[in-house]
Amino acid sequence: xxxxxxxxxxxxxxxxxxxxxxxxxxxxxxxxxxxxxxxxxxxxxxxxxxxxxxxxxxxxxxxxxxxxxxxxxxxxxxxxxxxxxxxxxxxxxxxxxxxxxxxxxxxxxxxxxxxxxxxxxxxxxxxxxxxxxxxxxxxxxxxxxxxxxxxxxxxxxxxxxxxxxxxxxxxxxxxxxxxxxxxxxxxxxxxxxxxxxxxxxxxxxxxxxxxxxxxxxxxxxxxxxxxxxxxxxxxxxxxxxxxxxxxxxxxxxxxxxxxxxxxxxxxxxxxxxxxxxxxxxxxxxxxxxxxxxxxxxxxxxxxxxxxxxxxxxxxxxxxxxxxxxxxxxxxxxxxxxxxxxxxxxxxxxxxxxxxxxxxxxxxxxxxxxxxxxxxxxxxxxxxxxxxxxxxxxxxxxxxxxxxxxxxxxxxxxxxxxxxxxxxxxxxxxxxxxxxxxxxxxxxxxxxxxxxxxxxxxxxxxxxxxxxxxxxxxxxxxxxxxxxxxxxxxxxxxxxxxxxxxxxxxxxxxxxxxxxxxxxxxxxxxxxxxxxxxxxxxxxxxxxxxxxxxxxxxxxxxxxxxxxxxxxxxxxxxxxxxxxxxxxxxxxxxxxxxxxxxxxxxxxxxxxxxxxxxxxxxxxxxxxxxxxxx
Amino acid sequence: xxxxxxxxxxxxxxxxxxxxxxxxxxxxxxxxxxxxxxxxxxxxxxxxxxxxxxxxxxxxxxxxxxxxxxxxxxxxxxxxxxxxxxxxxxxxxxxxxxxxxxxxxxxxxxxxxxxxxxxxxxxxxxxxxxxxxxxxxxxxxxxxxxxxxxxxxxxxxxxxxxxxxxxxxxxxxxxxxxxxxxxxxxxxxxxxxxxxxxxxxxxxxxxxxxxxxxxxxxxxxxxxxxxxxxxxxxxxxxxxxxxxxxxxxxxxxxxxxxxxxxxx
Numbered sequence: 066x067x068x069x070x071x072x073x074x075x076x077x078x079x080x081x082x083x084x085x086x087x088x089x090x091x092x093x094x095x096x097x098x099x100x101x102x103x104x105x106x107x108x109x110x111x112x113x114x115x116x117x118x119x120x121x122x123x124x125x126x127x128x129x130x131x132x133x134x135x136x137x138x139x140x141x142x143x144x145x146x147x148x149x150x151x152x153x154x155x156x157x158x159x160x161x162x163x164x165x166x167x168x169x170x171x172x173x174x175x176x177x178x179x180x181x182x183x184x185x186x187x188x189x190x191x192x193x194x195x196x197x198x199x200x201x202x203x204x205x206x207x208x209x210x211x212x213x214x215x216x217x218x219x220x221x222x223x224x225x226x227x228x229x230x231x232x233x234x235x236x237x238x239x240x241x242x243x244x245x246x247x248x249x250x251x252x253x254x255x256x257x258x259x260x261x262x263x264x265x266x267x268x269x270x271x272x273x274x275x276x277x278x279x280x281x282x283x284x285x286x287x288x289x290x291x292x293x294x295x296x297x298x299x300x301x302x303x304x305x306x307x308x309x310x311x312x313x314x315x316x317x318x319x320x321x322x323x324x325x326x327x328x329x330x331x332x333x334x335x336x337x338x339x340x341x342x343x344x345x346x347x348x349x350x351x352x353x354x355x356x357x358x359x360x361x362x363x364x365x366x367x368x369x370x371x372x373x374x375x376x377x378x379x380x381x382x383x384x385x386x387x388x389x390x391x392x393x394x395x396x397x398x399x400x401x402x403x404x405x406x407x408x409x410x411x412x413x414x415x416x417x418x419x420x421x422x423x424x425x426x427x428x429x430x431x432x433x434x435x436x437x438x439x440x441x442x443x444x445x446x447x448x449x450x451x452x453x454x455x456x457x458x459x460x461x462x463x464x465x466x467x468x469x470x471x472x473x474x475x476x477x478x479x480x481x482x483x484x485x486x487x488x489x490x491x492x493x494x495x496x497x498x499x500x501x502x503x504x505x506x507x508x509x510x511x512x513x514x515x516x517x518x519x520x521x522x523x524x525x526x527x528x529x530x531x532x533x534x535x536x537x538x539x540x541x542x543x544x545x546x547x548x549x550x551x552x553x554x555x556x557x558x559x560x561x562x563x564x565x566x567x568x569x570x571x572x573x574x575x576x577x578x579x580x581x582x583x584x585x586x587x588x589x590x591x592x593x594x595x596x597x598x599x600x601x602x603x604x605x606x607x608x609x610x611x612x613x614x615x616x617x618x619x620x621x622x623x624x625x626x627x628x629x630x631x632x633x634x635x636x637x638x639x640x641x642x643x644x645x646x647x648x649x650x651x652x653x654x655x656x657x658x659x660x661x662x663x664x665x666x667x668x669x670x671x672x673x674x675x676x677x678x679x680x681x682x683x684x685x686x687x688x689x690x691x692x693x694x
Numbered sequence: 695x696x697x698x699x700x701x702x703x704x705x706x707x708x709x710x711x712x713x714x715x716x717x718x719x720x721x722x723x724x725x726x727x728x729x730x731x732x733x734x735x736x737x738x739x740x741x742x743x744x745x746x747x748x749x750x751x752x753x754x755x756x757x758x759x760x761x762x763x764x765x766x767x768x769x770x771x772x773x774x775x776x777x778x779x780x781x782x783x784x785x786x787x788x789x790x791x792x793x794x795x796x797x798x799x800x801x802x803x804x805x806x807x808x809x810x811x812x813x814x815x816x817x818x819x820x821x822x823x824x825x826x827x828x829x830x831x832x833x834x835x836x837x838x839x840x841x842x843x844x845x846x847x848x849x850x851x852x853x854x855x856x857x858x859x860x861x862x863x864x865x866x867x868x869x870x871x872x873x874x875x876x877x878x879x880x881x882x883x884x885x886x887x888x889x890x891x892x893x894x895x896x897x898x899x900x901x902x903x904x905x906x907x908x909x910x911x912x913x914x915x916x917x918x919x920x921x922x923x924x925x926x927x928x929x930x931x932x933x934x935x936x937x938x939x940x941x942x943x944x945x946x947x948x949x950x951x952x953x954x955x956x957x958x
Contacts, residue, residue: 103801106756160824167822169815171839199830224843231814242801294751331753386725416772574744578709582743
């Protein structure tokens with residue numbers, strides 16, 4: 066078996082992984098990124114909208130500051146976030162946007178003079194100031210008080226990923242693509258690397274590392290309908306959970322987006338509804354005003370998703386070979402509007418669905434979109450439970466998103482956390498050396514090698530494909546947008562049964578070398594565990610907060626649930642062990658109403674010593690220069 | 695719609711000494727809105743679990759699923775079966791190293807190209823003071839740079855390129871467009887001399903035979919031939935520096951290239 070040695074091993078080479086790697090490489094350390102696909106194919110590339118940072122350059126962002134960004138983020142999280150982390154994030158974001166601009170991101174820029182913008186489908190005029198001409202522009206996004214989302218047309222993820230990947234070239238970061246980390250190497254206290262499978266040859270390799278970072282993105286593929294790429298299978302979370310020592314935070318916090326397309330679950334932007342698009346049912350009847358008379362289609366993302374699901378459950382969904390769906394109607398907006406303001410939607414519909422949205426209806430349904438949960442880390446990005454293990458990006462529960470994240474905050478998080486956690490990783494590398502214990506490597510290798518040999522021996526009877534489909538159906542049917550105790554209990558029971566069956570998966574084919582069937586067979590038991598953490602966490606959390614909606618517990622219960630779920634998996638168990646910790650070490654903003662979404666809140670008494678403003682920030686995280694005037 | 699599709703797929707496992715390149719037929723029922731992404735997954739789930747192919751975003755933005763579809767390179771994710779005859783023939787992209795069946799190694803190829811053209815903004819990266827206002831840029835220039843940053847490195851242009859088929863060291867349209875992207879970017883401090891060293895040869899701009907297939911098959915509709923033309927003229931003028939009068943070179947080098955316009 067080949068053995069590699071590196072200072073920093075980044076599992077995942079999307080925006081977060083590459084940003085951390087660049088930080089370590091700049092400091093003179095050897096950094097290696099593993100990636101299932103070539104790094105520029107990472108799911109980060111699919112992000113279109115933009116990155117939130119309080120630069121306040123454009124006229125609609127005037128007066129913006131990290132303080133306002135912080136407040137929006139905390140409200141968005143439904144007070145489930147770690148406020149210390151949200152503060153670091155909001156303060157660092159402007160710095161990082163300038164930094165990536167220096168490295169080559171072609172951010173859209175402010176153009177002085179009059180401009181026509183759209184709000185709620187209606188045009189309005191504004192004048193961009195001469196002083197700000199050529200500075201980074203920003204667009205509007207949901208849940209934000211100011212326009213603060215920096216963007217490059219409709220390809221922000223693509224252009225920022227290209228730039229960061231070019232920095233990896235510049236600083237000689239090793240990229241080992243077509244590799245998949247299967248298990249962490251650890252001695253019970255320190256994480257010292259990973260056992261990795263080559264997706265070209267199927268061979269196992271070992272990587273010894275002083276620091277290991279998990280940046281593998283979300284785990285949306287535990288659901289059938291997800292906007293996530295096919296590689297978003299939770300590989301990083303599984304490797305961490307399998308150690309039995311590292312907990313996953315808030316796994317029940319799953320965000321759904323109202324308008325994923327059917328069949329391929331590609332997102333069409335909220336702008337469709339913002340500009341006047343409507344939702345229709347099987348009878349082509351506009352149903353949203355019946356549920357939400359005031360806001361109709363323009364209610365918040367979680368509310369619209371819930372109503373759509375409710376309506377389909379009543380039998381008003383459109384039947385298709387891919388399951389029930391509803392229609393999104395933008396025909397009345399006309400050809401000019403659709404091919405200019407909604408060009409991207411037009412392209413998606415014509416290229417992927419074979420639907421012309423000028424004359425036809427777009428098939429949509431609420432679709433799993435983002436995982437707020439992940440590897441629980443402290444504010445430095447260090448995972449709980451193992452020294453030398455870090456996490457960043459969607460893979461992590463760094464926890465600035467709490468129970469609902471705002472659009473534009475996740476993409477910004479990848480590079481902001483990447484830079485911040487990268488600095489902490491460098492400090493760790495400077496102050497630590499580790500003992501690369503052979504016994505730890507042998508244990509991890511034997512575990513994976515044994516599983517592969519068992520699969521190849523073909524003594525199991527279960528099909529990985531069938532188990533995957535059943536798991537995805539269970540998650541859609543019982544752990545979806547609306548949750549209740551009975552359904553969640555059903556999910557927990559069914560998943561437990563699936564978990565047992567996943568111990569005896571056999572293969573259908575027997576290809577020599579790399580075999581895609583083995584990839585799935587290795588992954589499924591872990592994915593079922595992630596699904597169990599999600600379902601079990603949701604069952605126990607008897608309240609509604611952010612994206613977690615319990616029909617049988619509609620109130621947000623701060624008295625009992627102003628906390629974070631930690632899910633551990635002890636070896637040999639068939640269910641996760643849940644523990645809880647405080648949502649935030651202190652409250653710069655005490656829990657209150659979000660100003661949208663409604664719902665009853667049972668307030669907790671926050672002790673006075675937890676209500677405080679943090680110490681003055683260092684110059685590195687100071688407010689942007691324009692606030693000084 | 696109820697067509698029965700006959701999908702013929704190239705099969706070969708280079709790691710198996712007993713494997714011989716061959717075509718294998720699969721028959722599946724077509725659904726509304728079916729794409730090759732759906733069709734290939736049905737084949738793998740229901741017919742042959744060992745079939746190798748690559749998908750990632752399945753939304754036309756990551757570039758994983760380039761393959762030869764009925765003789766033409768394209769992205770499988772946004773190819774709808776209804777636009778194809780009932781007999782669909784799939785091959786892996788040529789030029790790139792075959793991993794198995796429909797899967798090829800574009801990652802290593804593009805990494806190598808990126809290294810050869812030093813595909814990063816060359817400036818003093820440590821000079822930035824991020825607490826200060828960012829360097830300004832015209833929005834129109836930012837948009838032009840982004841237009842070239844839209845390349846997803848799917849490899850279709852390389853697979854369709856006559857020169858790339860003949861010489862393995864040819865950088866190809868995607869890499870040359872990437873050079874153009876940096877040439878366009880004022881943050882990149884390289885001069886014409888530096889670019890000449892990178893692409894001023896038969897492996898670069900002078901190797902192109904002008905068959906134009908690269909641009910024809912580009913799924914992102916990037917103006918690859920324009921970029922090649924701009925780069926080629928810029929470098930050709932550089933190579934006759936000292937022979938042709940300076941005034942003429944200055945005149946020609948300002949013709950049609952937005953980069954010079956922005957600098958002036």
